[in-house]
Amino acid sequence: MDTIIFQNESLPVQVELENVALRKMHSEILHLHDNVEIIVINSGTVICSAGEDNFELRAGDVCLINHKQMHRICANGEARCAYKVLNVGVSLLMQNPLIYQKYLKPMIEDNSFSHISFDGNSGAAAKIAELITDIEELLHTLPSGYELRLIALLHLLFHEIYLTYVNEPKKPPMENNAFIQQKMIEYIYNHFNEEIILDDIAHAGNVSRSQCAKIFKKYAHLSPMNFLNKHRLEISLHLLRSTTNSVSEIAQSCGFFDQSYFNRLFLREYGCTPLAYRKSGWNTPSIS
Known part of the structure; x- marks a missing residue:
């Protein structure tokens, strides 16, 4: 912890x-x-x-x-x-x-x-x-x-x-796709609590949906929507620890507008429900 x-x-x-x-x-x-x-x-x-x-x-x-x-x-x-x-x-x-x-x-x-x-x-x-x-x-x-x-x-x-x-050997400049990845991730960070679809993420990088998916696979090793959901889940962990907001309120504030869907993703990622996590005192599952 x-x-x-x-x-x-x-x-x-x-x-x-x-x-x-x-x-x-x-x-x-x-x-x-x-x-x-x-x-x-x-x-x-x-x-x-x-x-x-x-x-x-x-x-x-x-x-x-x-x-x-x-x-x-x-x-x-x-x-x-x-x-x-x-x-x-x-x-x-x-x-x-x-x-x-x-x-x-x-x-x-x-x-x-x-x-x-x-x-x-x-x-x-x-x-x-x-x-x-x-x-x-x-x-x-x-x-x-x-x-x-x-x-x-x-x-x-x-x-x-x-x-x-200053004594380290210099590496080649960052690829253009890495800059595009930064833009798309920054869009997710700024809008994770809103309804987001793949088109929105691709638009942030000014690339096609397929190119967006390829860039995320190369640099984040996840699909764009999986990255978005994992980021939302990590934000929810912080809110479960640091606030007394209800699970429903936390789900909404993290961009999960269907609480049952939030519960399923949370259980799959961390091995317990959001409520069980809060009651556990944060010892299980572990956190980032």
Whole structure:
């Protein structure tokens, strides 16, 4: 189960602790977001997918996932794993125009740069993990002037990442279809609570229905409508945990206008009904 240590809408930084062993009945779907995500593996191993790469991360390893890049983290078999996630909003990194234009923009706006990983035995991984621990402690205690120290720690953090990035071999630019996929997924994120048909998703990418399906199969490994339903289900998990809204209200707010259909999909995906999930205290099934 994920534990949010810090989240503030006015300050686009979020720290989470997650236990992947609790996901053994459910793997998160490939997804993207506007934040830069930095992961520190505390224990165990995970399989990470980012861009077109799949790789293993072990205890001590660190990985940065660039913003607007398709990615997911899955448990490695039955192995238990715990990791820490630092999400940093790009808007926060843009506050100093000189620093952003000279160092950060060339890195995070490089569409061929999906991720970078640091071996747990390297000095860079140790420094990044230590800085994230400092950020975690700062956001837990919130001392006077913590925002100023947060900006300083983030600059130190991205300095370590930048030094590795500039020495990495460059990859070919992202395919045009990957940009189209981003547009279609962003449409789903913005309209999941509405009635959506395949034509709507294809129109968002300015492609045909068949091309839409091919692009989703290549990049998300799901059909467009399956991706939509899985995203809606993951939103429903959050609402079942964080609100007292009825199952019917949650189904409607997630774009499921037939509650029985919502119940069937939920049962098939997670092995229990929405009501049983809420009563279970969220221990079964696992969550993303």
